[in-house]
Amino acid sequence: MAIKPITGMIRRSVVLDLSVALGLGTAAGYAWWYGYHVPSVRHRDAFYQKIEDDRAAALGKQ
Template structure:
């Protein structure tokens, strides 16, 4: 009784592993970018915008 050869399984598994890794990496990247980075940058920009507006208001009152 002969054992049939295993052909192509390693290549298929490698392609599957690479595809899953790239897919999960891309999904994780998007989750981090839009779930953490964009809101953090928006919050930071609003903070500095508020400071700038307060400073401009103070400078406007001093010159009057």
């Protein structure tokens, strides 16, 4: 009873695993960057801009 060679199966599964991992990792990275990081930075920048505007207004009134 002969056993079929397994050549190519491991290579295909490794390529598939790597492609799926890189694709999902990239998608998760974009989701985190544009879903959490960018809005957080905008919120922080708006907070500091408001502080600067208040300080400039207070200095302008004196």
